[in-house]
Every structure is written in structure tokens, then in C-alpha cells.
Amino acid sequence: TDPEKVLTELQKKLDSNITSVGKLLQPGDNEGERETELEHAAMCSEALMEEYLETGELSAENISDTVAERKLFPCFFGSALKQWGITELLDGLNAYLPKPEYPEEFGARVYKIGRDNAGIRLSYLKVTGGSLRVKMPVGNSRSGAGEEIWEEKCDQLRLYNGGSYEAVDTVKAGEVCAVTGLTKTFAGQGLGYESENSTPILEPVLTYRLLLPPEVDPVVALGKLRQLEEEEPQLHVLWQEENREIHMQVMGQVQMEILKNILWERFGLEVEFDAGSIVYKETLAEPVEGIGHFEPLRHYAEVHLLLEPGERGSGLQFASLCSEDMLDRNWQRLILTHLEEKRHVGVLTGSELTDLRILLIAGKPTP
Incomplete structure (x- = not known):
């Protein structure tokens, strides 16, 4: 591959300020190429141009600031297979990317759910503030608005390197790890101070x-598929109780082939898919109020819900406008939690509802 040709194509198709910077951190080596990179980088901003004209050099700090301002886009060339250009890339990431500043308060973002060879559930997360310690309680008190608020302890903190890992006592901000003991996390969830x-x-x-094969119980297969669903957020598993059928919403043929292989390798299930159909969703054109009974544990509350059309692409949003004098906060939280857990379908085609605001506006508990 011709690096100059590739760089010219990137600049033409994406941005003219995409600049090769692999030689900037290597003074005395390939001075001709380095001087060319200095000139191109200096043209990306007035601050860099002034520094280059005064000193003939560019500081890593000024380049980092220009990158943060999206005025310069560093480009590196190399090959992991041939072990070429790797050092330059890592040095460039260290020198030119802005150093993140993390708060002292604990926070983390879950980015993946998985399981180890023993079937133990793992929550892969990045610590975004403070530090995470073994047996430290974490929860979703900030990000769980309208959801069940929970708090659990971290049994083990693992730093993975390929298939092996090292168990540690503390993980600091900026590091990633796998945590055991958390049963209610999901990919994308914010923990600690993370509020969204x-x-x-x-x-x-x-x-x-x-x-499914005739000898396989659909309910047993459903439990295994639920594991895959929480590991892959783009996989949606739907259970149709009346027909005892499992329906899956997937991205296409490639994901289906991957799923068939995973189900066979992990669970010994040999499955196929039918011809498939397009996923339709329903919404409301006008607000409507509904009244019903919420009946957990042989108690019930009369519930008044207001359903309002939401903005396109907003999904389902749940909130309470009900006074705590009318309905206790614990009741309200429990009702909203169960509303979020349920799959709501429309009356036109039986398709899933979307782009709605479901508001709890009134209620009356049993005496």
C-alpha cells in the first residue's frame, strides 16, 4: 500500500486536515519526512503555524489541543501482522490525545455482559471516576430513574489479557475490568455518579x-436465549405465550448464522429460522387516559395512566405525575418498574408500541 496515496484519498473524501504524524516524535530520524509532517500539521491551525514559524517545531501539548478542537486528525500507518508502526501509534496516542480528567466520586459504564468458561456472569465495565474495590457496593441510584433501584457488591475484579485474567483488589479510574457478583447490569448502564x-x-x-427440534422444550431454550440477549444488546428475544413460540429480532442473515453457531457450541441446540418478516411498531396519534388495576402479591392499586405521543425515535418513556399524598412513593416506583418490564403491544396489528410517554397520573391503594 502506498501511504501517500492512501493519505491523499482520506483527505479528499473525509477531511483535508487528516495529517500523517508518525515521525513527529522521532527527531533526528528521517528528517525530510519529519519536516514534511511538521509543515502539514502547522497548516491545521493558527496556533500551530505561529509556533512552527517561531521555533521550527511543534509541541505535543499544542498538537493535543488542536486535536481536541477537531482541527487536526492524526493519521498513522503500520501493520500489526508485520509489527511495523505499532510503537509510533502507541506513542502518538499517549502524546497527542487529551488526557482525561476523572472525578474523585466513583462512576463506571458497563459496556458488555459475558460469561466465563464456568458460566459465571461477568459485567465488563470502564471505571470513569474514583476507584472500584472488591466487596464495594455499587448500584444504579443515579441512572435508574423509573427503574428498579438496586445495589450489589462486587465479588471479584478481573483484569483480562486474552483468555487469562488477574484478580485485583482495586481498579482505578480509566481502567477496564470484568466484575463478578452483579446480576442486574446491562450493556450501556451507568453506575455510581453516571446518571444516564x-x-x-x-x-x-x-x-x-x-x-427448535421436537425434543427441545421452548421454555428451556428461552432461558438460554435470555443469556445471549443480555450479552448482545442488538438481539431481541420475544416469547409468544399463546403459541409457545420464540421469535427473534435480528439484524440479518449474518447475525442469524452467528447465532446458530453460538447456540450449538454453547448449549448444544441445533436451530433454524423461518422466512422472517419486517418488524412493525405502533404508536398513538392523540393522548388517551387508561384506568386499570395493578395486582402484585394479592394486593392491588387502582392506576390511572396517561399515554401521550412522543417524538419520533424517542421510544417508550415512563414517569410519574402522581402526588405521594395520593399514592405512596414505593407503590409508584413498583408500578413504573413493572410497566417498563412488560412488552406493550398496540391494537391495530399487535405490534410493539413505541414513541410514547406513559405517565402515572393518579392511583388509589387498597385499604
């Missing part, structure tokens, strides 16, 4: 019925 949950940008648009 991240949701997948892409949503599956096709639904397929899962075809």
Missing part, C-alpha cells in the same frame, strides 16, 4: 420465528 444509560444506536428491523 446508553442505548444501542441500531435496532433490528427483521423478526424470525425460531425453529
Whole structure:
């Protein structure tokens, strides 16, 4: 591959300030190439140009500031297979990327759910503030608005290197680790001071019925698929109780082939998919109020819900406008939690509802 040709194409198609900087940290080596890189980098901002004209050099600090301002986009060339250019890339990341500043208060972002060879559930997360310690309680008190608020202890902190890991007592801000003992986490969830949950940008648009062998109990298979669902946020598993059928919303043929291989390798399930259909969703055109009974543990509350159309792409949003004098906070939280857990379907095609605000506006508990 011709680096100059590739760089010219990147500048033409993406941004003219994409600049090769692999030689900037190596004074005295390939001075001709380094001087060319200095000139190109200096043209990306007035601050860099002034420094270059005054000193003939560019400081890593000024380059880092220019990168943060999105005025310079560093480009490195190399090959991991041939062990070429790796050192320059790592040195450049260390020198030119802005150093993150982490708060002292604990925070973390879950980015993956997995399981080890023994089937132990692992929450892969990045610590974004403070530090995480073994047996330290963590929870979703900040990010769990409208959800069940929980707190659990971290049994083990693992630093993975390939398939092996090292168990440590503390993980500091900026580091990633796998945590055992957390049973309610999900990919994108914020813990500690993190106040928002991240949701997948892409949503599956096709639904397929899962075809199981006759001897396999669909309920048993459903439990195994639920494990995969929490490990892969873009996989949606739907259970149709009336027909005892499992339907799956996936991205397409490639994901289906991967799923078939995973189900066979991990659970010994040999499955197929039917022809599939497009995923349709329903919403409301006008607000409507509904009244019903919420009946957990042989107690019930009369519940008044207001359903309002939401903005396109907003999904389902849940909130309470009910006074605590009318309905206790614990009741309200329990009702909202169960509303979020349920899959709500429309009356036109039986498709899943979306882009709605479901508001708890009134209620009356049993005496």
C-alpha cells in the first residue's frame, strides 16, 4: 500500500486536515519526512503555524489541543501482522490525545455482559471516576430513574489479557475490568455518579420465528436465549405465550448464522429460522387516559395512566405525575418498574408500541 496515496484519498473524501504524524516524535530520524509532517500539521491551525514559524517545531501539548478542537486528525500507518508502526501509534496516542480528567466520586459504564468458561456472569465495565474495590457496593441510584433501584457488591475484579485474567483488589479510574457478583447490569448502564444509560444506536428491523427440534422444550431454550440477549444488546428475544413460540429480532442473515453457531457450541441446540418478516411498531396519534388495576402479591392499586405521543425515535418513556399524598412513593416506583418490564403491544396489528410517554397520573391503594 502506498501511504501517500492512501493519505491523499482520506483527505479528499473525509477531511483535508487528516495529517500523517508518525515521525513527529522521532527527531533526528528521517528528517525530510519529519519536516514534511511538521509543515502539514502547522497548516491545521493558527496556533500551530505561529509556533512552527517561531521555533521550527511543534509541541505535543499544542498538537493535543488542536486535536481536541477537531482541527487536526492524526493519521498513522503500520501493520500489526508485520509489527511495523505499532510503537509510533502507541506513542502518538499517549502524546497527542487529551488526557482525561476523572472525578474523585466513583462512576463506571458497563459496556458488555459475558460469561466465563464456568458460566459465571461477568459485567465488563470502564471505571470513569474514583476507584472500584472488591466487596464495594455499587448500584444504579443515579441512572435508574423509573427503574428498579438496586445495589450489589462486587465479588471479584478481573483484569483480562486474552483468555487469562488477574484478580485485583482495586481498579482505578480509566481502567477496564470484568466484575463478578452483579446480576442486574446491562450493556450501556451507568453506575455510581453516571446518571444516564446508553442505548444501542441500531435496532433490528427483521423478526424470525425460531425453529427448535421436537425434543427441545421452548421454555428451556428461552432461558438460554435470555443469556445471549443480555450479552448482545442488538438481539431481541420475544416469547409468544399463546403459541409457545420464540421469535427473534435480528439484524440479518449474518447475525442469524452467528447465532446458530453460538447456540450449538454453547448449549448444544441445533436451530433454524423461518422466512422472517419486517418488524412493525405502533404508536398513538392523540393522548388517551387508561384506568386499570395493578395486582402484585394479592394486593392491588387502582392506576390511572396517561399515554401521550412522543417524538419520533424517542421510544417508550415512563414517569410519574402522581402526588405521594395520593399514592405512596414505593407503590409508584413498583408500578413504573413493572410497566417498563412488560412488552406493550398496540391494537391495530399487535405490534410493539413505541414513541410514547406513559405517565402515572393518579392511583388509589387498597385499604
